[in-house]
Amino acid sequence: MSIRWKRLFNVMKGLIIFSLLISVTGCTSFYKMATRVGIDVGIAPGVSHMIDAIKDTKSGRLAEKGMADHLLMVTGMTELSPNNFRLLSEVSFLYCAYGIFLEEKEPAFSKELFAIGKEYGIRALKQNRKFRKGLEKKEKISDLVGHLGKGYVKPMVWTGLNSGLWIVHNMDDPEALMGMADAIALIKRSIELDENFYHGAGKMFLGAYYALIPEYLGLGGGPDNSRHMFEESRAVENGNFLLVDVLEARFLSTTVEDEDRYEELLKGVLEKDPTHVKGVRLINELAKMKAKYYLEKKSEFF
Numbered sequence: 135m136s137i138r139w140k141r142l143f144n145v146m147k148g149l150i151i152f153s154l155l156i157s158v159t160g161c162t163s164f165y166k167m168a169t170r171v172g173i174d175v176g177i178a179p180g181v182s183h184m185i186d187a188i189k190d191t192k193s194g195r196l197a198e199k200g201m202a203d204h205l206l207m208v209t210g211m212t213e214l215s216p217n218n219f220r221l222l223s224e225v226s227f228l229y230c231a232y233g234i235f236l237e238e239k240e241p242a243f244s245k246e247l248f249a250i251g252k253e254y255g256i257r258a259l260k261q262n263r264k265f266r267k268g269l270e271k272k273e274k275i276s277d278l279v280g281h282l283g284k285g286y287v288k289p290m291v292w293t294g295l296n297s298g299l300w301i302v303h304n305m306d307d308p309e310a311l312m313g314m315a316d317a318i319a320l321i322k323r324s325i326e327l328d329e330n331f332y333h334g335a336g337k338m339f340l341g342a343y344y345a346l347i348p349e350y351l352g353l354g355g356g357p358d359n360s361r362h363m364f365e366e367s368r369a370v371e372n373g374n375f376l377l378v379d380v381l382e383a384r385f386l387s388t389t390v391e392d393e394d395r396y397e398e399l400l401k402g403v404l405e406k407d408p409t410h411v412k413g414v415r416l417i418n419e420l421a422k423m424k425a426k427y428y429l430e431k432k433s434e435f436f
Contacts, residue, residue, distance in 0.1 A: 201232045212254070219289075222258035226251045226292040233299060235420060238427055241303060248300035255293025259286060276319035284327045291336055294320035298339055302346070318343065333414060334370035337363050338378050345385035360386045374410040376403045376421035384428060388435045396432065400425040 205228050212221040229251025237244040260266040264281040282290060297317035304310035321336045329337070341363035347355025364382040368375070379399040387396035403425040408418030428435070 201228070201235065204228065205232055216257070217261065219258050219261045222254050222261075223289045223292065226255035226258060226289055226296060229254065230292050230296050230299070231417070231420075233296070237299070237303065238424070245300055245303045248296045248303070251296035252293055252300065255289045255296055258289035259293060262286060275316035279319050279323040282323060287324045287328045287331050290320045290324040291331055294318070294324065295335065295339055298343065302342075305346075314343075330370045333375040333411065334367035334378070337367035337370070338375075338381055341367060341378075342381045342385040345389045357386065357390050360389075371411050371414075374406070374418075375414055376406060376408065376418045376425075379403050380421045380424050380428070383425075384435075391436065393432075393436050396435070397429070400429050404429075 205225075208221070208225050208228060212218065212225050215221060229247045233244040233247035233251065235244075236247070256269075259282065260269065262281055265278050268278040268281070269275075279290070294317045297313060297320070301310050301314050301317065318340070321339055324331060325336045325340075341360050344355045344360035344363060345357065349356030349358075361382075364378060364386065368378045373379070380403055383396045383399040387393075387399065403421055406418075408415055408422065411418075
């Protein structure tokens, strides 16, 4: 058993034993308090270690099958400590990752996952008092992101991605499109504070967004800006964060109808070693699965 898993196992075991002892005594209020304290000081770091281990899972299909169980467990822990910033941020990431896994196979379910992931991300961001007060006054998220500092980059990225991906799957709904300004504001603010967070994920998302938005709208969209953002994102890990190539093929290559580039990118993903960057083995395996799928479905995009 690895050190990470031993640490998580010991924390979980201690909390379970302690909870059982308190339950036997009948001290319900103290039990609730003790459980929350246990999560705040012990379980949250353990969950982070568990998620780190999941990120390095060697089999994408294995992770996909087990993701629902992990998600339910972490969600349950989070609801026992509903204002735990660390847990809220982690669970927002997990919903986003699981939604990406399922968006081709179960698009309706993936939209639900993205919507829930956004809610958890917003709850994490609301730990910032000025941001929370602004939302209570019905102010726009795009006007509030300036209150969020570097410590909020993680939930900013996952809230932005969950929001944006949900919108991408609802592009035929004008009301849904109105939320894109907030998603983009969160991503851009995160890039201002840490441009390379999670291997350039924010820049990768902007690349996909710019590919979808016509240049004439004056919103920063268009093929040139899209290509530039994908290149910047790719440079963060020297081309070893494989999801960048998949999204460029899926969004930019299809928009400009470049079949050769589409095939080049996706075949390149299938040929690359997924282990070059620590902590993204799972995402790289996911990228390979998606690359294979998009190559098989090429006729549907061109």
